[in-house]
Amino acid sequence: MEKLLEQFSFGLFFWQILIFVALVLLLRKFAWRPILNAVNDREEGIKDALDSAEKAKLEMANLKADNEKLLQEARNERDSMMKEAREIKTKMIADAKEEAQTEANKMITQAQTAIESEKKAAMTELKSHVAELSVQIAEKVVKQELSTDKKQLELVDTMLADAKLN
Amino acid sequence: MQKPFIAKILFLIVILSGVTTAYAQEVEKNPQTHELTEQEDSEKKSKIQEYINHHLLDSYDFTFFSDEEAGKHYGFPLPVIIFDDGLKVFSSSKFHHGETVAEVDGNHYKLYHSKIYKTNAAGDINYDEEGHATNDKPLDFSITKNVVTMVLVSILMFFLFRALATSYKKNKSIPKGVGRFLEPLVLFVRDEIAIPNIGENKYKKYMSFLLTIFFFIWFLNLLGMTPLGVNVTGNIAVTFGLALITFLITTFTANKNYWAHIFWMPGVPKLMRIVLAPIELLGMFIKPFSLMIRLYANMTAGHVVLMSIIALMFIFKNWLGSSLSFGLAFGLAILELLVAALQAYIFTMLSALYFGMANEESH
Amino acid sequence: MEIPTIVGAGLIVIGAGLGIGRIGGQAMEAIARQPEASGKIQTAMLIAAALIEGIGFAALFAA
Numbered sequence: 126m127e128k129l130l131e132q133f134s135f136g137l138f139f140w141q142i143l144i145f146v147a148l149v150l151l152l153r154k155f156a157w158r159p160i161l162n163a164v165n166d167r168e169e170g171i172k173d174a175l176d177s178a179e180k181a182k183l184e185m186a187n188l189k190a191d192n193e194k195l196l197q198e199a200r201n202e203r204d205s206m207m208k209e210a211r212e213i214k215t216k217m218i219a220d221a222k223e224e225a226q227t228e229a230n231k232m233i234t235q236a237q238t239a240i241e242s243e244k245k246a247a248m249t250e251l252k253s254h255v256a257e258l259s260v261q262i263a264e265k266v267v268k269q270e271l272s273t274d275k276k277q278l279e280l281v282d283t284m285l286a287d288a289k290l291n
Numbered sequence: 292m293q294k295p296f297i298a299k300i301l302f303l304i305v306i307l308s309g310v311t312t313a314y315a316q317e318v319e320k321n322p323q324t325h326e327l328t329e330q331e332d333s334e335k336k337s338k339i340q341e342y343i344n345h346h347l348l349d350s351y352d353f354t355f356f357s358d359e360e361a362g363k364h365y366g367f368p369l370p371v372i373i374f375d376d377g378l379k380v381f382s383s384s385k386f387h388h389g390e391t392v393a394e395v396d397g398n399h400y401k402l403y404h405s406k407i408y409k410t411n412a413a414g415d416i417n418y419d420e421e422g423h424a425t426n427d428k429p430l431d432f433s434i435t436k437n438v439v440t441m442v443l444v445s446i447l448m449f450f451l452f453r454a455l456a457t458s459y460k461k462n463k464s465i466p467k468g469v470g471r472f473l474e475p476l477v478l479f480v481r482d483e484i485a486i487p488n489i490g491e492n493k494y495k496k497y498m499s500f501l502l503t504i505f506f507f508i509w510f511l512n513l514l515g516m517t518p519l520g521v522n523v524t525g526n527i528a529v530t531f532g533l534a535l536i537t538f539l540i541t542t543f544t545a546n547k548n549y550w551a552h553i554f555w556m557p558g559v560p561k562l563m564r565i566v567l568a569p570i571e572l573l574g575m576f577i578k579p580f581s582l583m584i585r586l587y588a589n590m591t592a593g594h595v596v597l598m599s600i601i602a603l604m605f606i607f608k609n610w611l612g613s614s615l616s617f618g619l620a621f622g623l624a625i626l627e628l629l630v631a632a633l634q635a636y637i638f639t640m641l642s643a644l645y646f647g648m649a650n651e652e653s654h
Numbered sequence: 655m656e657i658p659t660i661v662g663a664g665l666i667v668i669g670a671g672l673g674i675g676r677i678g679g680q681a682m683e684a685i686a687r688q689p690e691a692s693g694k695i696q697t698a699m700l701i702a703a704a705l706i707e708g709i710g711f712a713a714l715f716a717a
Contacts, residue, residue, distance in 0.1 A: 129527050129715060131423075132348065134349060134406075134431065134435075134526075134528045135430070135431070136430075136431040136432040136433055136435070137437055137438065137528040137529065138528040140438040140441070141437075141529045141533075142532045142535070144441045144442060145507065145532065145536065146536070147445075148448065148507065149503045152452055153499035155449070156452035156453055156455065157452070157498060157499045157502050157503075158499075159456035160459070160474075160477055161477075161495075161498060163456070163459035163464055164459075164478065164481075167464040483693075487697070580712070581705070581709070581711075581712060582708075584708060584711045584712050584715065585707060588714070589707075589711075637701075640700070640701065640704075641701070641704060
């Protein structure tokens with residue numbers, strides 16, 4: 126410690142302070158301020174550029190998302206239209222089938238009723254024909270049976286016999 | 292384009308090789324090859340010790356090397372400025388490297404251990420019981436070797452950083468030439484030292500000081516490694532000045548919170564506050580004091596060790612010992628280059644830390 | 655009998671050396687554990703080492 130104090134030179138200390146303070150002030154004005162400002166400006170410039178690049182990227186992403194959305198919408202619309210069309214088609218087919226069925230049914234019933242009435246008419250005609258024919262046959266048979274007197278008497282006898290039995 | 296580059300490289304090689312070899316030249320004294328007697332050996336050792344001690348101190352002339360046999364010193368004298376019954380300015384050549392008494396306006400001065408003492412015409416120095424000189428010391432403002440070195444470093448720094456500052460304007464914010472090397476260092480001081488320790492908001496007003504002190508100490512440390520033989524940052528007056536400026540800036544930019552932490556520590560019992568106040572007050576002075584001592588001791592120790600190991604070459608004077616000490620000196624020189632940067636970094640770092648403490652907000 | 659100051663100086667060097675060695679060792683361990691925090695650890699290590707060194711030098715000059 127003593128040695129240190131002995132070594133201490135006030136003159137050197139004085140010059141050191143003077144030189145150093147002058148150096149700080151000079152460098153501050155002519156070097157540090159311009160350097161730090163330039164570096165700061167540069168860094169800010171880089172930061173701005175990066176920021177705007179980031180912004181542009183974001184915008185691009187937004188645009189892309191929008192496009193995607195539009196495309197999706199269009200696709201959805203197409204799908205729904207297709208579905209609707211398919212539904213209409215099936216419905217139309219079903220309708221047509223049903224109509225045809227009812228028409229056919231109707232025609233069948235009509236035909237059936239017509240056949241029925243034809244049948245009835247034919248039946249009545251047949252009946253009248255059969256009655257007429259049977260009357261004619263009976264007339265002929267009766268004429269044949271009762272052509273002689275003997276036969277007429279026989280008939281009366283059988284009839285009487287039947288009547289008695291009753 | 293090619294030629295200046297080669298010149299730069301050559302210059303660099305000369306400087307680097309000088310780091311180790313030139314000390315060797317300086318230390319070399321006795322080229323006689325005869326067998327050394329015991330007495331001569333010890334005489335040589337004390338001579339070396341004296342030489343190293345002399346190197347560590349400031350001097351009134353700029354001597355590059357001396358030829359002891361011929362008694363010649365190669366260098367140039369520097370002006371001596373003293374206040375002793377008025378301002379007296381004369382050349383240090385009058386001292387003849389401490390060998391003669393300088394007579395100025397009827398007063399006599401003599402150099403003793405690199406200090407100016409007032410003496411009688413015969414140049415007698417009186418000693419007290421402990422061997423200290425009791426002669427009057429005139430108030431001394433001489434332009435010494437260290438002052439010249441500091442001025443040279445200041446001029447160098449001014450031109451280097453001025454070049455960096457102007458290159459931004461010329462070259463679209465991109466540094467050119469030596470600025471490419473200096474700009475990362477400037478940014479290092481800002482991003483690694485100032486901002487983490489002081490804080491984003493307040494670091495700006497300290498930047499000029501931190502940058503200047505970092506490069507000032509670093510350049511002076513590096514210059515101490517050259518064969519110029521200067522030892523500026525290993526001088527207690529210089530480190531005292533640097534530490535004092537740090538202390539003054541810390542004290543005068545401190546906010547309320549800093550003073551509260553010293554005199555009335557918040558968050559501890561009252562009795563403890565009274566006990567803590569003197570300790571904290573002492574700490575306020577110890578911090579810059581340790582800055583001063585650290586830089587001084589590191590640089591001085593580095594110079595002493597390096598020069599001693601180089602001197603070993605001339606004590607051994609044999610093939611094995613000398614080459615060993617050369618290798619050791621080479622390794623140490625590289626280590627000292629690291630220490631030169633490390634000490635500048637630590638001084639700046641701790642200064643920033645103290646500024647940060649002075650600006651801390653209460654939380 | 656007075657203890658020579660050189661003994662005190664030796665003790666100081668031993669103490670400071672142990673302290674700085676411990677700081678360095680612990681810092682290495684910390685870096686190995688968290689390599690991403692190596693910058694911060696180095697800074698803290700240097701500051702702590704510098705403080706011990708300062709005390710050591712102050713004591714050396716007092717001795």
